[in-house]
Amino acid sequence: MAYQPSETRYEKMIYKRCGKSGVMLPALSLGLWQNFGDVDNIVNQKNILTTAFDNGITHFDLANNYGPPPGSAETNFGKILKEEFSGYRDELIISSKAGYTMWDGPYGDWGSKKYLVSSLDQSLKRMQLDYVDIFYHHRPDTNTPLEETMVALDLIVRQGKALYVGISNYQAEEARKAFDILKQLGTPCLIHQPKYSMFERWVEGGLLDALEEYGVGCIPFSPLAQGLLTNKYLNGIPCDSRATRNLFLKEADITTKKVEKVKQLNELAIVRNQTIAQMALAWLMKDKRITTVLIGASKPEQVLNSIACLDNLHFSEEDLTKINNILA
Numbered sequence: 001m002a003y004q005p006s007e008t009r010y011e012k013m014i015y016k017r018c019g020k021s022g023v024m025l026p027a028l029s030l031g032l033w034q035n036f037g038d039v040d041n042i043v044n045q046k047n048i049l050t051t052a053f054d055n056g057i058t059h060f061d062l063a064n065n066y067g068p069p070p071g072s073a074e075t076n077f078g079k080i081l082k083e084e085f086s087g088y089r090d091e092l093i094i095s096s097k098a099g100y101t102m103w104d105g106p107y108g109d110w111g112s113k114k115y116l117v118s119s120l121d122q123s124l125k126r127m128q129l130d131y132v133d134i135f136y137h138h139r140p141d142t143n144t145p146l147e148e149t150m151v152a153l154d155l156i157v158r159q160g161k162a163l164y165v166g167i168s169n170y171q172a173e174e175a176r177k178a179f180d181i182l183k184q185l186g187t188p189c190l191i192h193q194p195k196y197s198m199f200e201r202w203v204e205g206g207l208l209d210a211l212e213e214y215g216v217g218c219i220p221f222s223p224l225a226q227g228l229l230t231n232k233y234l235n236g237i238p239c240d241s242r243a244t245r246n247l248f249l250k251e252a253d254i255t256t257k258k259v260e261k262v263k264q265l266n267e268l269a270i271v272r273n274q275t276i277a278q279m280a281l282a283w284l285m286k287d288k289r290i291t292t293v294l295i296g297a298s299k300p301e302q303v304l305n306s307i308a309c310l311d312n313l314h315f316s317e318e319d320l321t322k323i324n325n326i327l328a
Protein backbone atom coordinates (compact mmCIF):
# COMPACT_ATOMS: atom_id res chain seq x y z
CA MET A 1 0.00 0.00 0.00
CA ALA A 2 1.30 3.42 -0.94
CA TYR A 3 2.20 5.73 1.94
CA GLN A 4 -0.58 8.11 2.98
CA PRO A 5 0.75 11.09 4.95
CA SER A 6 -0.94 11.81 8.25
CA GLU A 7 -3.82 14.25 7.94
CA THR A 8 -2.70 15.95 11.16
CA ARG A 9 0.85 16.59 9.92
CA TYR A 10 0.61 20.39 10.12
CA GLU A 11 -1.03 20.58 13.53
CA LYS A 12 1.92 20.56 15.91
CA MET A 13 4.92 21.82 13.96
CA ILE A 14 5.92 25.48 14.22
CA TYR A 15 6.83 27.21 10.92
CA LYS A 16 9.16 30.20 10.91
CA ARG A 17 9.93 32.76 8.23
CA CYS A 18 13.36 32.30 6.71
CA GLY A 19 15.08 35.67 7.11
CA LYS A 20 13.19 38.32 5.18
CA SER A 21 12.03 35.90 2.47
CA GLY A 22 8.61 34.50 1.69
CA VAL A 23 9.63 30.98 2.71
CA MET A 24 8.43 29.38 5.94
CA LEU A 25 10.51 26.51 7.31
CA PRO A 26 9.62 23.99 10.02
CA ALA A 27 11.30 24.51 13.41
CA LEU A 28 13.11 21.21 12.73
CA SER A 29 14.44 20.03 9.38
CA LEU A 30 15.91 16.62 8.56
CA GLY A 31 19.35 16.07 7.01
CA LEU A 32 20.40 12.99 5.03
CA TRP A 33 24.17 13.24 5.52
CA GLN A 34 24.31 9.95 7.48
CA ASN A 35 22.03 6.88 7.44
CA PHE A 36 20.78 7.31 3.85
CA GLY A 37 23.62 5.79 1.83
CA ASP A 38 23.68 2.48 -0.03
CA VAL A 39 25.21 0.95 3.10
CA ASP A 40 22.01 1.77 5.04
CA ASN A 41 18.70 -0.07 5.16
CA ILE A 42 16.26 1.45 2.66
CA VAL A 43 13.14 0.53 4.66
CA ASN A 44 14.53 2.39 7.66
CA GLN A 45 15.28 5.35 5.38
CA LYS A 46 11.66 5.38 4.21
CA ASN A 47 10.39 5.14 7.77
CA ILE A 48 12.54 8.05 8.94
CA LEU A 49 11.36 10.25 6.05
CA THR A 50 7.67 9.39 6.38
CA THR A 51 7.78 9.83 10.18
CA ALA A 52 9.33 13.25 9.68
CA PHE A 53 6.73 14.32 7.10
CA ASP A 54 3.86 12.90 9.15
CA ASN A 55 4.93 15.24 11.94
CA GLY A 56 5.30 18.42 9.93
CA ILE A 57 8.95 18.27 8.83
CA THR A 58 8.71 19.64 5.30
CA HIS A 59 12.39 20.33 4.71
CA PHE A 60 14.92 17.64 3.73
CA ASP A 61 18.56 18.60 3.32
CA LEU A 62 21.02 16.78 1.05
CA ALA A 63 24.36 17.36 -0.67
CA ASN A 64 26.08 15.86 -3.70
CA ASN A 65 28.51 13.86 -1.54
CA TYR A 66 26.15 12.35 1.06
CA GLY A 67 26.25 8.55 1.22
CA PRO A 68 28.36 6.47 1.37
CA PRO A 69 29.18 6.07 -1.44
CA PRO A 70 28.97 9.79 -2.37
CA GLY A 71 25.80 10.49 -4.32
CA SER A 72 23.90 7.49 -2.98
CA ALA A 73 21.86 9.51 -0.44
CA GLU A 74 20.47 11.60 -3.31
CA THR A 75 19.77 8.47 -5.38
CA ASN A 76 17.99 6.75 -2.48
CA PHE A 77 16.07 9.90 -1.61
CA GLY A 78 15.00 10.23 -5.28
CA LYS A 79 13.66 6.65 -5.27
CA ILE A 80 11.77 7.18 -2.01
CA LEU A 81 10.34 10.47 -3.27
CA LYS A 82 9.06 8.80 -6.39
CA GLU A 83 7.64 5.75 -4.62
CA GLU A 84 6.22 7.38 -1.49
CA PHE A 85 5.93 11.13 -1.92
CA SER A 86 4.62 11.51 -5.46
CA GLY A 87 1.92 14.14 -5.32
CA TYR A 88 3.63 15.88 -2.38
CA ARG A 89 6.57 17.65 -4.10
CA ASP A 90 4.94 21.04 -3.60
CA GLU A 91 4.72 20.42 0.16
CA LEU A 92 8.49 19.90 0.38
CA ILE A 93 11.57 22.10 0.52
CA ILE A 94 14.48 20.04 -0.80
CA SER A 95 18.04 21.31 -0.72
CA SER A 96 21.37 20.15 -2.09
CA LYS A 97 24.92 21.48 -2.09
CA ALA A 98 28.29 21.34 -3.79
CA GLY A 99 31.65 22.42 -2.44
CA TYR A 100 33.44 19.33 -1.16
CA THR A 101 35.28 16.71 -3.25
CA MET A 102 32.85 14.89 -5.51
CA TRP A 103 34.65 13.59 -8.59
CA ASP A 104 38.18 13.21 -9.93
CA GLY A 105 40.06 15.98 -11.68
CA PRO A 106 40.06 19.76 -11.25
CA TYR A 107 36.31 20.31 -11.82
CA GLY A 108 34.79 18.14 -9.08
CA ASP A 109 35.58 20.22 -5.97
CA TRP A 110 35.51 23.71 -4.38
CA GLY A 111 33.70 26.71 -5.89
CA SER A 112 34.10 27.21 -9.64
CA LYS A 113 31.09 27.87 -11.83
CA LYS A 114 32.06 24.74 -13.79
CA TYR A 115 31.82 22.56 -10.66
CA LEU A 116 28.65 24.06 -9.16
CA VAL A 117 26.59 23.99 -12.35
CA SER A 118 27.57 20.45 -13.39
CA SER A 119 27.25 19.13 -9.84
CA LEU A 120 23.69 20.38 -9.52
CA ASP A 121 22.85 18.79 -12.89
CA GLN A 122 24.10 15.48 -11.50
CA SER A 123 22.18 15.94 -8.22
CA LEU A 124 18.93 16.62 -10.08
CA LYS A 125 19.38 13.42 -12.11
CA ARG A 126 20.09 11.36 -9.00
CA MET A 127 17.04 12.75 -7.19
CA GLN A 128 14.87 12.60 -10.36
CA LEU A 129 13.90 16.24 -9.80
CA ASP A 130 13.46 19.19 -12.15
CA TYR A 131 14.68 21.66 -9.53
CA VAL A 132 15.79 21.91 -5.91
CA ASP A 133 14.28 24.50 -3.62
CA ILE A 134 17.62 25.58 -2.15
CA PHE A 135 21.10 25.12 -3.60
CA TYR A 136 24.12 25.87 -1.40
CA HIS A 137 27.77 26.51 -1.86
CA HIS A 138 28.92 23.98 0.75
CA ARG A 139 32.16 25.62 1.94
CA PRO A 140 34.16 28.76 1.14
CA ASP A 141 36.91 28.51 -1.50
CA THR A 142 39.72 31.02 -1.08
CA ASN A 143 41.19 30.19 -4.51
CA THR A 144 38.10 30.98 -6.58
CA PRO A 145 36.94 34.61 -6.78
CA LEU A 146 33.85 34.93 -4.61
CA GLU A 147 32.15 36.73 -7.53
CA GLU A 148 32.49 33.61 -9.71
CA THR A 149 30.90 31.35 -7.08
CA MET A 150 28.05 33.77 -6.45
CA VAL A 151 27.48 34.30 -10.19
CA ALA A 152 27.21 30.50 -10.48
CA LEU A 153 24.49 30.47 -7.76
CA ASP A 154 22.65 33.29 -9.51
CA LEU A 155 22.91 31.49 -12.87
CA ILE A 156 21.49 28.28 -11.39
CA VAL A 157 18.42 30.19 -10.17
CA ARG A 158 17.99 31.91 -13.55
CA GLN A 159 18.21 28.49 -15.22
CA GLY A 160 15.32 27.35 -13.04
CA LYS A 161 17.37 24.59 -11.41
CA ALA A 162 17.02 26.10 -7.91
CA LEU A 163 14.49 28.48 -6.44
CA TYR A 164 16.76 29.94 -3.75
CA VAL A 165 20.43 29.87 -2.83
CA GLY A 166 22.40 29.54 0.38
CA ILE A 167 25.93 29.31 1.69
CA SER A 168 27.39 27.00 4.29
CA ASN A 169 30.40 27.13 6.60
CA TYR A 170 31.23 30.76 5.66
CA GLN A 171 32.63 32.96 8.46
CA ALA A 172 30.86 36.28 9.16
CA GLU A 173 33.08 38.52 7.02
CA GLU A 174 33.10 36.30 3.93
CA ALA A 175 29.35 35.73 4.36
CA ARG A 176 28.74 39.51 4.32
CA LYS A 177 30.70 39.81 1.05
CA ALA A 178 28.72 36.93 -0.47
CA PHE A 179 25.40 38.51 0.61
CA ASP A 180 26.39 41.84 -0.98
CA ILE A 181 27.30 40.21 -4.31
CA LEU A 182 24.15 38.09 -4.40
CA LYS A 183 21.99 41.11 -3.59
CA GLN A 184 23.58 43.06 -6.45
CA LEU A 185 22.96 40.15 -8.80
CA GLY A 186 19.27 40.10 -7.84
CA THR A 187 19.35 36.68 -6.16
CA PRO A 188 19.42 37.43 -2.42
CA CYS A 189 20.86 34.75 -0.18
CA LEU A 190 18.02 32.86 1.52
CA ILE A 191 19.88 31.01 4.24
CA HIS A 192 23.20 30.21 5.87
CA GLN A 193 24.03 26.71 7.14
CA PRO A 194 26.64 26.78 9.93
CA LYS A 195 27.65 24.21 12.54
CA TYR A 196 26.05 25.29 15.82
CA SER A 197 25.28 23.49 19.03
CA MET A 198 25.83 23.85 22.77
CA PHE A 199 29.32 22.46 22.14
CA GLU A 200 30.14 24.64 19.10
CA ARG A 201 29.20 28.31 19.52
CA TRP A 202 31.39 30.19 17.01
CA VAL A 203 28.34 31.68 15.22
CA GLU A 204 27.63 33.79 18.32
CA GLY A 205 30.82 35.77 17.56
CA GLY A 206 29.38 37.82 14.67
CA LEU A 207 27.74 35.52 12.14
CA LEU A 208 24.26 35.64 13.70
CA ASP A 209 24.46 39.45 13.79
CA ALA A 210 25.35 39.51 10.09
CA LEU A 211 22.42 37.22 9.24
CA GLU A 212 20.00 39.45 11.12
CA GLU A 213 21.38 42.58 9.47
CA TYR A 214 21.02 41.11 5.97
CA GLY A 215 17.70 39.34 6.59
CA VAL A 216 19.19 35.90 5.91
CA GLY A 217 17.85 32.78 7.65
CA CYS A 218 19.93 30.36 9.71
CA ILE A 219 19.82 26.55 9.72
CA PRO A 220 22.34 25.17 12.24
CA PHE A 221 23.70 21.70 11.42
CA SER A 222 24.79 18.97 13.86
CA PRO A 223 22.71 20.56 16.65
CA LEU A 224 23.18 17.44 18.78
CA ALA A 225 26.94 17.39 18.14
CA GLN A 226 26.33 14.21 16.10
CA GLY A 227 24.68 12.45 19.03
CA LEU A 228 26.95 13.60 21.85
CA LEU A 229 24.23 15.94 23.16
CA THR A 230 21.84 13.04 23.77
CA ASN A 231 21.62 10.34 26.40
CA LYS A 232 23.40 7.96 24.00
CA TYR A 233 26.93 8.14 25.43
CA LEU A 234 26.12 8.59 29.13
CA ASN A 235 27.24 5.07 29.97
CA GLY A 236 29.84 4.20 27.36
CA ILE A 237 29.73 3.84 23.59
CA PRO A 238 26.81 1.69 22.38
CA CYS A 239 27.48 -0.52 19.35
CA ASP A 240 24.63 1.03 17.31
CA SER A 241 26.06 4.55 17.55
CA ARG A 242 27.66 6.86 15.00
CA ALA A 243 30.88 6.84 17.02
CA THR A 244 31.39 3.16 16.14
CA ARG A 245 30.36 3.58 12.51
CA ASN A 246 32.33 6.33 10.81
CA LEU A 247 35.19 8.78 10.76
CA PHE A 248 33.23 11.94 11.44
CA LEU A 249 32.57 11.15 15.09
CA LYS A 250 35.41 9.11 16.53
CA GLU A 251 35.39 7.22 19.78
CA ALA A 252 38.20 9.59 20.83
CA ASP A 253 35.75 12.52 20.52
CA ILE A 254 33.65 11.08 23.37
CA THR A 255 35.94 12.45 26.05
CA THR A 256 35.38 12.09 29.79
CA LYS A 257 35.17 15.89 30.03
CA LYS A 258 32.39 16.09 27.44
CA VAL A 259 30.45 13.17 28.94
CA GLU A 260 30.69 14.87 32.34
CA LYS A 261 29.13 18.03 30.89
CA VAL A 262 26.40 15.96 29.19
CA LYS A 263 25.63 14.31 32.54
CA GLN A 264 25.19 17.73 34.16
CA LEU A 265 23.02 18.87 31.25
CA ASN A 266 20.99 15.71 31.68
CA GLU A 267 20.19 16.62 35.29
CA LEU A 268 18.86 20.00 34.16
CA ALA A 269 16.93 18.44 31.27
CA ILE A 270 15.21 16.04 33.69
CA VAL A 271 14.07 18.99 35.83
CA ARG A 272 12.73 20.63 32.65
CA ASN A 273 10.89 17.38 31.85
CA GLN A 274 12.90 16.91 28.64
CA THR A 275 15.59 14.65 27.24
CA ILE A 276 19.03 16.24 26.73
CA ALA A 277 18.45 16.12 22.97
CA GLN A 278 15.18 18.04 23.36
CA MET A 279 16.83 20.62 25.62
CA ALA A 280 19.78 21.04 23.22
CA LEU A 281 17.40 21.66 20.29
CA ALA A 282 15.13 24.02 22.25
CA TRP A 283 18.23 25.92 23.43
CA LEU A 284 19.11 26.71 19.79
CA MET A 285 15.55 27.74 18.98
CA LYS A 286 15.46 30.36 21.75
CA ASP A 287 17.36 32.75 19.44
CA LYS A 288 14.93 34.36 17.02
CA ARG A 289 17.64 34.45 14.34
CA ILE A 290 17.53 30.65 14.12
CA THR A 291 15.00 29.69 11.46
CA THR A 292 15.13 25.90 11.65
CA VAL A 293 17.38 23.36 13.34
CA LEU A 294 18.82 20.67 11.05
CA ILE A 295 18.76 17.32 12.82
CA GLY A 296 19.99 13.90 11.75
CA ALA A 297 18.45 10.57 12.78
CA SER A 298 19.31 6.90 12.50
CA LYS A 299 15.80 5.77 13.58
CA PRO A 300 12.25 7.13 13.26
CA GLU A 301 11.94 7.18 17.08
CA GLN A 302 14.77 9.74 17.25
CA VAL A 303 12.81 12.05 14.93
CA LEU A 304 9.80 11.80 17.23
CA ASN A 305 11.90 12.33 20.32
CA SER A 306 13.56 15.40 18.80
CA ILE A 307 10.28 16.95 17.61
CA ALA A 308 8.92 16.72 21.15
CA CYS A 309 11.37 19.51 22.07
CA LEU A 310 8.54 21.81 20.94
CA ASP A 311 6.68 20.92 24.15
CA ASN A 312 9.06 23.08 26.19
CA LEU A 313 10.88 25.91 24.45
CA HIS A 314 11.02 28.25 27.43
CA PHE A 315 14.28 28.91 29.31
CA SER A 316 14.41 30.93 32.52
CA GLU A 317 17.43 33.20 33.11
CA GLU A 318 18.45 30.70 35.78
CA ASP A 319 18.37 27.79 33.30
CA LEU A 320 20.48 29.76 30.83
CA THR A 321 23.05 30.66 33.45
CA LYS A 322 23.25 27.04 34.61
CA ILE A 323 23.76 25.89 31.01
CA ASN A 324 26.46 28.49 30.37
CA ASN A 325 28.25 27.45 33.56
CA ILE A 326 28.16 23.79 32.55
CA LEU A 327 29.42 24.57 29.04
CA ALA A 328 32.16 26.99 30.19
Ligand SMILES: NC(=O)c1ccc[n+]([C@@H]2O[C@H](COP(=O)([O-])OP(=O)(O)OC[C@H]3O[C@@H](n4cnc5c(N)ncnc54)[C@H](OP(=O)(O)O)[C@@H]3O)[C@@H](O)[C@H]2O)c1
Nearest residue numbers: 031032033221222223224225226227230241242296298302
Ligand atom coordinates in the same frame (compact mmCIF):
# COMPACT_ATOMS: atom_id res chain seq x y z
N1 LIG B 1 26.81 22.00 5.72
C1 LIG B 1 27.65 21.14 6.25
O1 LIG B 1 28.88 21.23 6.10
C2 LIG B 1 27.08 20.00 7.05
C3 LIG B 1 27.93 19.16 7.81
C4 LIG B 1 27.34 18.15 8.57
C5 LIG B 1 25.96 17.98 8.58
N2 LIG B 1 25.18 18.80 7.80
C6 LIG B 1 23.70 18.63 7.75
O2 LIG B 1 23.17 18.55 9.05
C7 LIG B 1 22.40 17.35 9.20
C8 LIG B 1 22.41 16.89 10.61
O3 LIG B 1 23.75 16.61 11.03
P1 LIG B 1 24.01 15.50 12.12
O4 LIG B 1 23.45 14.21 11.64
O5 LIG B 1 25.43 15.57 12.52
O6 LIG B 1 23.04 16.07 13.30
P2 LIG B 1 22.82 15.74 14.83
O7 LIG B 1 21.36 15.94 15.02
O8 LIG B 1 23.78 16.54 15.64
O9 LIG B 1 23.22 14.21 15.03
C9 LIG B 1 22.38 13.18 14.60
C10 LIG B 1 22.69 11.89 15.36
O10 LIG B 1 22.40 12.06 16.74
C11 LIG B 1 21.73 10.89 17.24
N3 LIG B 1 20.36 11.30 17.59
C12 LIG B 1 19.54 12.09 16.87
N4 LIG B 1 18.40 12.33 17.52
C13 LIG B 1 18.48 11.68 18.69
C14 LIG B 1 17.61 11.56 19.78
N5 LIG B 1 16.44 12.20 19.80
N6 LIG B 1 18.02 10.79 20.83
C15 LIG B 1 19.22 10.18 20.83
N7 LIG B 1 20.11 10.26 19.80
C16 LIG B 1 19.73 11.01 18.75
C17 LIG B 1 21.79 9.88 16.13
O11 LIG B 1 23.02 9.20 16.30
P3 LIG B 1 23.20 7.63 16.02
O12 LIG B 1 23.41 7.56 14.53
O13 LIG B 1 24.42 7.33 16.82
O14 LIG B 1 21.96 6.94 16.48
C18 LIG B 1 21.82 10.73 14.90
O15 LIG B 1 22.37 10.06 13.79
C19 LIG B 1 23.06 16.41 8.18
O16 LIG B 1 22.23 15.33 7.81
C20 LIG B 1 23.29 17.35 7.03
O17 LIG B 1 22.09 17.56 6.33
C21 LIG B 1 25.71 19.80 7.06
